[in-house]
Amino acid sequence: xxxxxxxxxxxxxxxxxxxxxxxxxxxxHNAMYWYKQSAKKPLELMFVYNFKEQTENNSVPSRxxxxxxxxxxxxxxxxxxxxxxxxxxxxxSSPGTSVQETQYFGPGTRLLVL
Amino acid sequence: xxxxxxxxxxxxxxxxxxVAFNCTxxxxxxxxxxxxxxxxxxxxxxxxxxxxxxxxxxxxxxxxNRASQYISLLIRDSKLSDSATYLCVVMTGGSYIxxxxxGTSLIVHP
Numbered sequence: 001x002x003x004x005x006x007x008x009x010x011x012x013x014x015x016x017x018x019x020x021x022x023x024x025x026x027x028x029h030n031a032m033y034w035y036k037q038s039a040k041k042p043l044e045l046m047f048v049y050n051f052k053e054q055t056e057n058n059s060v061p062s063r064x065x066x067x068x069x070x071x072x073x074x075x076x077x078x079x080x081x082x083x084x085x086x087x088x089x090x091x092x093s094s095p096g097t098s099v100q101e102t103q104y105f106g107p108g109t110r111l112l113v114l
Numbered sequence: 115x116x117x118x119x120x121x122x123x124x125x126x127x128x129x130x131x132x133v134a135f136n137c138t139x140x141x142x143x144x145x146x147x148x149x150x151x152x153x154x155x156x157x158x159x160x161x162x163x164x165x166x167x168x169x170x171x172x173x174x175x176x177x178x179n180r181a182s183q184y185i186s187l188l189i190r191d192s193k194l195s196d197s198a199t200y201l202c203v204v205m206t207g208g209s210y211i212x213x214x215x216x217g218t219s220l221i222v223h224p
Contacts, residue, residue, distance in 0.1 A: 041216060042118070042201075042213075043158070043214040058211070090158075100163075102148070103160070103212065107156070
């Protein structure tokens with residue numbers, strides 16, 4: 001399935017590096033999301049974009065910077081990360097943001113911060 | 115109290131068994147409920163929505179108990195391919211922030 005794609009699939013970076021994660025959805029959806037999934041923890045919502053506008057920032061540290069140039073693309077810019085930021089970063093999209101919307105997830109980027 | 119709680123398991127069952135998971139939620143204003151399935155090292159995928167009247171999809175039955183604030187997932191005639199982590203998701207009216215449980219791990223063995 002290629003509804004939601006993410007690149008890179010794996011990333012190793014040092015604490016002083018700057019990198020970006022990319023997400024693209026081919027489903028014609030208007031809402032896009034970034035999640036963090038750490039071992040033995042629930043998925044944590046980080047950011048929500050609806051029609052390119054950020055509508056939620058779930059108290060995410062500023063070393064994570066999202067960008068949504070259009071409804072199909074979402075980026076997560078990373079800089080000066082900490083080892084505890086190592087996790088699976090999942091992008092998702094949905095048609096809209098009502099409470100009944102199904103979310104479609106990308107395969108994720110597995111990030112390791114050294 | 116956590117917003118959405120699930121027993122992490124693992125639930126270890128033989129093929130053909132019936133297994134049930136519960137998920138409790140703390141916000142009585144919650145309106146929408148879902149079960150997602152996540153295979154090892156894969157992304158979550160919607161399994162089914164949970165309606166007030168309960169719903170069934172083949173071997174899977176989901177139910178909602180608003181009075182006790184929990185949802186359940188029943189899997190009949192378990193298959194090896196049912197082995198996965200089952201995530202409970204709750205959404206509250208007026209907010210489009212889904213809250214995920216940490217998941218319940220199911221292992222179906224021959």
